[in-house]
Structure formats: structure tokens, C-alpha cells
Amino acid sequence: MTDDVLIVEGLGKSHGPVTALADVDLRLAAGQRLALLGHNGAGKTTLIKLALGLIAPSAGRITVAGARPGSRAARAATAYLPEAVAFHASLTGREQLALFARLAGEPARAAGPLLERVGLAHAADRRIRTWSKGMRQRLGIAQAMLGRPRLALLDEPASGLDPVSRHDLYALIDEMAQEGTAVLIASHALTEVEARTDRIAILSGGRLVANDTLGGLRARAAMPIRLRLVARDGAAEEVQARLGGRRVNGASVEILCAPQEKMDTLGRIAALGPLVADLEVTPPGLEALYRHYSGEEKP
Numbered sequence: 001m002t003d004d005v006l007i008v009e010g011l012g013k014s015h016g017p018v019t020a021l022a023d024v025d026l027r028l029a030a031g032q033r034l035a036l037l038g039h040n041g042a043g044k045t046t047l048i049k050l051a052l053g054l055i056a057p058s059a060g061r062i063t064v065a066g067a068r069p070g071s072r073a074a075r076a077a078t079a080y081l082p083e084a085v086a087f088h089a090s091l092t093g094r095e096q097l098a099l100f101a102r103l104a105g106e107p108a109r110a111a112g113p114l115l116e117r118v119g120l121a122h123a124a125d126r127r128i129r130t131w132s133k134g135m136r137q138r139l140g141i142a143q144a145m146l147g148r149p150r151l152a153l154l155d156e157p158a159s160g161l162d163p164v165s166r167h168d169l170y171a172l173i174d175e176m177a178q179e180g181t182a183v184l185i186a187s188h189a190l191t192e193v194e195a196r197t198d199r200i201a202i203l204s205g206g207r208l209v210a211n212d213t214l215g216g217l218r219a220r221a222a223m224p225i226r227l228r229l230v231a232r233d234g235a236a237e238e239v240q241a242r243l244g245g246r247r248v249n250g251a252s253v254e255i256l257c258a259p260q261e262k263m264d265t266l267g268r269i270a271a272l273g274p275l276v277a278d279l280e281v282t283p284p285g286l287e288a289l290y291r292h293y294s295g296e297e298k299p
């Protein structure tokens with residue numbers, strides 16, 4: 001038995017001479033949150049469409065909860081939140097969600113508790129036309145939560161939201177994952193998925209160029225770590241002379257070191273004793289890693 005809800009093996013999709021996806025292997029387990037990253041045209045939408053059974057693969061295999069995408073069993077197991085989610089503007093939130101509930105084979109009364117859960121109870125009986133973008137996105141997540149799907153495919157779920165609304169939305173996504181839903185989030189927003197997902201997959205030119213935890217991506221990329229020291233008054237010159245690196249903002253010194261040299265470098269910094277007032281260690285962020293991996297395929 002496997003815990004993997006989404007299994008993708010050697011998957012390929014061509015449109016005539018255009019290869020949208022080639023030789024992709026990917027697995028997503030129950031309760032896992034996967035960020036699917038890639039430039040425009042990298043193949044993210046193609047992968048989502050294949051998982052929904054809207055298009056057929058040209059090569060390889062894909063299964064959702066053990067079933068063929070598009071089959072009755074796979075559709076029952078899958079929730080999808082498109083990037084530009086559209087509702088009936090003249091329905092109230094409660095009416096719209098009750099409609100979705102019935103379409104998903106759930107009773108209409110499931111709408112009330114779900115609206116409460118996503119923080120929309122106060123607006124449930126107002127027409128959606130009067131709602132903000134953040135409220136609509138939350139309604140989209142509520143719709144995706146209906147029937148406790150085994151797989152949720154979310155396309156840019158936080159696009160156009162302010163930081164507070166984004167935070168609330170990711171908290172709901174976390175709840176879905178905690179209840180066992182495997183969540184795939186296609187996104188361009190690197191900094192937010194960095195903290196809110198378990199694994200990161202990067203598509204470049206239709207190929208999967210990375211698929212790992214943030215820690216795993218960092219280890220394999222072996223990109224430099226940035227150490228920024230704040231020297232005691234008047235000591236910046238001596239600190240730089242003893243450690244190298246470059247001066248920033250007068251009192252600070254910045255050093256870049258390879259991951260395997262980090263502990264040695266920290267030892268040398270500690271040996272400077274009172275010359276150093278403060279220290280900040282910054283490993284490469286997802287933005288730098290993304291550039292590294294998505295550039296791998298380029299000449």
C-alpha cells in the first residue's frame with residue numbers, strides 16, 4: 001500500500017511540435033504540501049490539467065487516489081481551485097457554497113459550518129458581488145474543502161491578496177493538509193511558499209529540475225551562506241582585516257562562505273571575541289535556489 005495520493009511517472013505531454021511536459025516523475029503523499037514552481041510556460045498548468053483528466057498524456061502515467069484522472073473515483077477525490085475563481089455575483093456566499101455542496105454530493109447545509117470555518121460567517125448572507133478579493137479566495141478554499149478531498153490542486157491561490165489575507169489563506173491550506181489532504185500549490189510567489197510547504201518542485205521547460213525539501217534543495221545547490229557581522233565601535237576595519245569579506249554600512253562586514261565552511265568560519269568569528277557585537281547567518285532563500293535550479297537547463 002502506498003500513501004501517495006498523486007503518482008506521476010514518466011509523464012509527458014506534447015502539442016504537435018511543442019513539448020509542454022517531458023519525463024516528469026512526482027509523488028505527493030496524504031497530508032503533504034507541495035509547491036509547484038516554474039516560469040510562465042514551464043508546464044504547471046499542463047500538469048494540473050493532466051491531474052484533472054482534462055487532457056490526456058502523450059507519454060507516461062498519472063494516477064489520483066489510485067484512479068485514472070477524470071474517472072468518477074478520481075474526480076470525487078480531487079478539489080481544484082483555479083487562479084481566476086469565478087462565482088455567481090448575484091448569489092449570497094451561503095447560496096453559492098450550498099450549490100457547490102450539492103454538486104459535490106454533499107448536503108446544502110454543509111455550507112454554514114464551512115463558511116464559519118473560513119471566517120466568512122459574517123458575510124454569508126450578502127451577495128458575493130459586495131465581497132473583497134480576499135473573501136472570494138476564501139470562498140474558493142471553502143469550495144475546495146468540501147467533501148474532504150484527498151488531493152487539492154490550487155493554482156496561485158494567494159494571487160492579488162494582501163499579506164494578512166495571504167496569511168489567513170495559508171492557515172486554511174495548512175488545515176486541509178493536517179486533515180490528510182495532499183495539497184499541490186502552483187505559484188510564482190516564492191517567499192510565501194518557502195515557509196508554507198513541505199516540498200518544492202521546480203519545472204523548467206517542461207522538465208522537473210528539482211523536487212525536494214527546502215533543506216534538500218539547499219544542500220544540493222551548495223550555494224554560499226551569507227554571514228553579516230556588526231563590529232564594535234571602531235573595530236570594523238580590524239574585523240575585515242582578520243576575516244576578509246566586504247564592508248557594508250560602515251560598521252558591518254559581510255562574508256560569503258560555502259556550507260561546509262560554515263562552522264570553521266563561525267569559529268574564526270568567535271575567536272574575535274568582543275570585536276564582534278552581533279552576527280546574522282542567512283542561508284540562500286528560495287528565490288536564489290529557484291534561479292539556480294531553473295537555470296540549470298539553460299546553456
Ligand SMILES: Nc1ncnc2c1ncn2[C@@H]1O[C@H](COP(=O)(O)OP(=O)(O)OP(=O)(O)O)[C@@H](O)[C@H]1O
Nearest residue numbers: 015018019020038039040041042043044045046047
Ligand atoms: N493547447 C496547446 N497547444 C500548443 N501549445 C500549448 C498548449 N497548451 C500549452 N501549450 C504550451 O505548453 C507549454 C506549457 O504551458 P503551461 O500552460 O503548462 O505553462 P505554465 O507553467 O502553466 O505557465 P503560466 O505560469 O504562464 O500559467 C507552453 O509553452 C505553452 O505554450
